[in-house]
Amino acid sequence: MDKSKYKYIDTKEYDRVFVTSDIQGEYTHLKRALEKAGFTKQDVLIICGDIVDKGRSNIDTLNYIRRLTEEYNVYVLMGNRDYMYSLMKSESERELNFFLSYAKKNPNSLYSEMCLKAGVELKYDAKTVKILVSQYKNEIDFLSSLPVILETDDFYFVHAGLKNENIYEQDINACLTMRDFISVEHTFSKYCVVGHVPVCNLHNDMSDVLPYIDTQRRKLFIDGGLTTVNGGKLNLLYLPDRNAENYELISV
Numbered sequence: 001m002d003k004s005k006y007k008y009i010d011t012k013e014y015d016r017v018f019v020t021s022d023i024q025g026e027y028t029h030l031k032r033a034l035e036k037a038g039f040t041k042q043d044v045l046i047i048c049g050d051i052v053d054k055g056r057s058n059i060d061t062l063n064y065i066r067r068l069t070e071e072y073n074v075y076v077l078m079g080n081r082d083y084m085y086s087l088m089k090s091e092s093e094r095e096l097n098f099f100l101s102y103a104k105k106n107p108n109s110l111y112s113e114m115c116l117k118a119g120v121e122l123k124y125d126a127k128t129v130k131i132l133v134s135q136y137k138n139e140i141d142f143l144s145s146l147p148v149i150l151e152t153d154d155f156y157f158v159h160a161g162l163k164n165e166n167i168y169e170q171d172i173n174a175c176l177t178m179r180d181f182i183s184v185e186h187t188f189s190k191y192c193v194v195g196h197v198p199v200c201n202l203h204n205d206m207s208d209v210l211p212y213i214d215t216q217r218r219k220l221f222i223d224g225g226l227t228t229v230n231g232g233k234l235n236l237l238y239l240p241d242r243n244a245e246n247y248e249l250i251s252v
C-alpha cells in the first residue's frame with residue numbers, strides 16, 4: 001500500500017477523540033450525535049468510511065462532511081462504497097464497468113442523486129459518468145483522495161480491517177472490504193477500530209447495535225447498522241484513553 005493512503009495524527013493536542021462509521025447518506029444522524037456530544041473545535045472526530053450510499057441524502061451527507069473537515073478537526077477514511085466513486089474517473093473500461101454495475105445494484109446511491117440533481121437522465125453508461133465527473137469534480141475528488149488507514153499513538157482506524165500491524169503490507173482492497181476481520185488472528189498492540197460489518201452480526205442478535213469488542217486481540221467494531229439493519233443506529237464513540245473498553249457511546 002502506498003504512503004498516500006496512510007495517515008498518522010497526534011491526538012494529544014485535542015480535548016476528546018471521537019469515532020463513528022458507516023453514515024451511508026444519513027447525515028442528520030451524525031449531526032444529532034455531534035450535538036448530543038457537544039462536539040467542539042478542540043475535539044477530533046474520525047469517520048471510518050462509507051459516508052455515502054444506501055441512505056436518503058447522499059449529496060447532502062457528502063457536503064456536510066466536507067464542510068466539517070474544513071471547519072473542525074475531522075478526518076474521513078475511505079470505505080468500500082466511497083472507493084467505488086474514485087472509479088468514475090478511471091481510464092480503465094473494466095474499472096468503469098465495475099463501478100456501473102455497483103451503481104445499478106444500488107438505487108439509493110450518490111450516483112442516482114447526482115443524475116437527478118444535474119438534470120441528467122439516470123443511465124448506467126460511460127457518457128453519463130463523464131458528465132457527472134465534470135459536474136461533481138470536487139465531490140468525486142474528495143472521495144477519491146480519502147486515506148485508508150489512520151493511526152494515532154493509541155489506535156488504528158480503518159474501514160473493514162487489517163491483517164497485521166505492518167501498514168505497508170496491507171492490501172487496500174482487503175482493508176476496505178474484508179468481512180472476517182473478527183477471525184484475523186493477529187493480536188494488536190493497540191486497538192484497531194473498524195466499521196463495515198454491522199455489529200448485530202457479531203453479537204448474533206439482530207437487535208444488538210452496541211459496539212462489539214474483542215479485548216484479547218484488541219479489535220473494536222462500531223457499525224450500528226444504520227440503513228442496513230432494521231432498527232440500526234449510528235454509533236458515535238468517545239474514546240477517553242487507549243483502553244477502548246472505556247468508550248462512552250452516543251447512539252442515534
Ligand SMILES: [Mn+2]
Pocket residue numbers: 050079080081159176196197
Ligand atoms: Mn462498508
